Amino acid sequence: xxxxxxxxxxxxxxxxxxxxxxxxxxxxxxxxxxxxxxxxxxxxxxxxxxxxxxxxxxxxxxxxxxxxxxxxxxxxxxxxxxxxxxxxxxxxxxxxxxxxxxxxxxxxxxxxxxxxxxxxxxxxxxxxxxxxxxxxxxxxxxxxxxxxxxxxxxxxxxxxxxxxxxxxxxxxxxxxxxxxxxxxxxxxxxxxxxxxxxxxxxxxxxxxxxxxxxxxxxxxxxxxxxxxxxxxxxxxxxxxxxxxxxxxxxxxxxxxxxxxxxxxxxxxxxxxxxxxxxxxxxxxxxxxxxxxxxxxxxxxxxxxxxxxxxxxxxxxx
Numbered sequence: 001x002x003x004x005x006x007x008x009x010x011x012x013x014x015x016x017x018x019x020x021x022x023x024x025x026x027x028x029x030x031x032x033x034x035x036x037x038x039x040x041x042x043x044x045x046x047x048x049x050x051x052x053x054x055x056x057x058x059x060x061x062x063x064x065x066x067x068x069x070x071x072x073x074x075x076x077x078x079x080x081x082x083x084x085x086x087x088x089x090x091x092x093x094x095x096x097x098x099x100x101x102x103x104x105x106x107x108x109x110x111x112x113x114x115x116x117x118x119x120x121x122x123x124x125x126x127x128x129x130x131x132x133x134x135x136x137x138x139x140x141x142x143x144x145x146x147x148x149x150x151x152x153x154x155x156x157x158x159x160x161x162x163x164x165x166x167x168x169x170x171x172x173x174x175x176x177x178x179x180x181x182x183x184x185x186x187x188x189x190x191x192x193x194x195x196x197x198x199x200x201x202x203x204x205x206x207x208x209x210x211x212x213x214x215x216x217x218x219x220x221x222x223x224x225x226x227x228x229x230x231x232x233x234x235x236x237x238x239x240x241x242x243x244x245x246x247x248x249x250x251x252x253x254x255x256x257x258x259x260x261x262x263x264x265x266x267x268x269x270x271x272x273x274x275x276x277x278x279x280x281x282x283x284x285x286x287x288x289x290x291x292x293x294x295x296x297x298x299x300x301x302x303x304x305x306x307x308x309x310x311x312x313x314x315x316x317x
Contacts, residue, residue, distance in 0.1 A: 086196055283316055
């Protein structure tokens with residue numbers, strides 16, 4: 001559902017009580033997994049407090065165990081975070097300690113190893129700073145005349161980056177994008193991005209029973225673009241890196257990007273041979289019998305009001 005339509009629908013739902021009715025109906029059919037990325041402490045606290053009125057938060061492992069044992073997950077919710085953003089991890093850890101809420105963090109290990117932003121963290125800023133009105137990148141004619149065309153440019157470039165199957169190809173393309181947009185292949189030194197957590201901090205937080213750290217590959221590449229050998233290397237190397245840092249087993253996985261096109265048809269079986277579960281970014285509930293290597297989630301963001309949160313959860317099927 002487009003963001004504008006969602007905002008309008010959420011206001012109507014708030015007035016009519018539709019969200020609560022839908023949630024009561026859907027709540028009988030399966031629990032939910034929440035998907036967060038970069039979000040402030042205040043907005044995260046408000047959203048989770050709202051959800052806690054209707055759901056009981058449990059650990060990802062407990063949730064997956066219930067699914068595997070054919071037990072109901074009705075009115076249960078799991079809190080997960082992708083990408084290992086440092087400030088978000090700290091905000092979440094504070095809330096977890098204060099409320100005894102279990103939380104899971106999926107880590108793309110190269111990001112924590114290098115402290116360098118991924119391409120999707122750069123694109124919007126690179127496009128927004130470009131002094132050019134028309135450019136050609138990788139045989140694509142891209143207009144930068146106004147805000148609308150720049151937003152379209154970001155989406156176009158984002159789609160192209162998702163096709164790459166190696167970190168080297170990503171870096172090569174990223175340097176070309178910088179050179180074309182800003183006349184230099186180097187990353188601007190003042191480029192803002194949400195910095196990752198340090199491995200030392202992950203190691204400290206991993207001692208807490210309510211927090212778990214799981215795999216999100218090494219290079220955050222789409223699984224569908226990788227050979228079986230490449231994908232296995234991404235899975236196993238990320239697992240090994242996180243286990244070495246935390247001293248705990250890594251049993252769960254998060255697909256980069258998480259859509260059907262980025263996951264592909266063969267990835268779930270490969271993932272199944274390495275991990276107990278894997279989550280997507282496909283919105284939905286975890287009904288009895290759900291494939292534990294294709295678990296749906298409900299994506300929530302900084303800009304989501306309480307009404308939007310209620311509607312997303314209420315409409316999840």
